Amino acid sequence: MWRYEEQTVWSKNEMKWVKHYNSENEILLVGEGDFSFGLSLATAFGSATNIVATSLDSYDDLIKKYNGAATNLLILHSYGAQLLHGVDATKMQFHPYLQNRKFDRIIYNFPHAGFIGLENDPQVIEIHRNLVRGFLKNASCMLRFNGEVHVTHKTTTPFDSWNIEELGTQSSLQLLECVKFNIQDYPGYNNKRGDGKRSDEPFPLRKCNTFKFVLSSNLHHQNPLQDQEITSQTTNARQVMNPVFQIFREYFDHARLTYGITDEYLLSNVRNMLAIGFERCKAEDGVDPLNDYINHLKEIQYMSKLRIANLRNSLLEVDQRYAL
Template identity: 50%
Template structure:
């Protein structure tokens, strides 16, 4: 597949970066990046849904998937963030950016669930904790994990930064998120009325990197290092790099 030989960027992301997107809903965020880059050979976009579920839940998902694939993106279905580091394709790949926009674990009690309920918050925290623990193992040495999340109550009670710290990550930067920076992106509910958008209100993109040293009860020890064929990847290889 012929691609451009120069770097293209959109907000925080570059066509030179190896990018993993998780929990993609209808894949519109991935499509936004792919269109900005002109190609997507350095991107992997994943969803917890099966391809069949996408057809039922999201009106534009299949057309978005087809566009991504035509631009060279790898699209994977039924990828669980709790185990994605052991996925047969992903186990040997390392990424410069791992992106999870508006993580949500679904509802414990269906339509009767309340986001303010502590059990519901713990349910969400378990999802994010599992994501961080897996994503940390999938970073290049210069890699970052980006989580976009609401910052108002009760979503602030998820304690995103604290969960990251417990997984061996530190906060590099927090910046206010604007959906207008990503043309074509449609945030989807996912749980319940899947294909509907939701008001994002005040939210931030939290950027995390792996700690060199992690605190333990017995002192400090060297944090986990990347392994596999991409472990030495520097992050600046040019646009012709394939997955």
């Protein structure tokens, strides 16, 4: 009879949820104000070891701006969060502690470039849009294959003219859904103006939504037939263009031999990785394709670990059933 050590088993029972987020997600928080959103998640999860919470402000500026920041940061730290300051959302993929890291959820609540003019001034709107565009572009490179980028934003005029969905499309992100945002879902969260003399004050929320994005290539892959077609195109192109592709191919063949050709979940995951790598290399002139592939290999390794954990769980269930 098999016995697996308790801590090696992926326990679904212990997973805690807050609205769209769970305690197993690796979460990156961007553009935090007084860090009360991060603390709200950490308190509900009872841990923040999977949370990286960041601000553009330095630590010293945060303390000056927000009354609650020092305490919030202290508690978040005690929950095990990684706290980073001086993180620019439009360059974050190159931050020394963030490069090569991938997340399940990347969240920016109420992006805003500061009070630089009237909110309905087209030039001001463009500055805000550039911030969101830069954030989404960076976030799209830091997502796990099945990850999501969430932007919470006001949907009243003139904020609706930021056209968040279009900004996502420009970074190979596709809108998965757009859901109403209720601050009550996050006890302890205080939304902050974040700029000027009244930084620590809240702003009226009125109507606002959470825009959830996924990598466009993932949505394309929900139809297995379409999946097959894209993969074969991608496969041919990459085979010709880069010998590193062979690593994926071997992995793919090995996975198919091990788990069988009918395992559509497994096959589509590997295909997604191929397609994402291909899209990235095509889109990013400046990026070293080899480095990009290495990051994808790390993701594939992550998926392998996930599968092993699931297999262990299944075996444990069988074990327990026969033990009765």
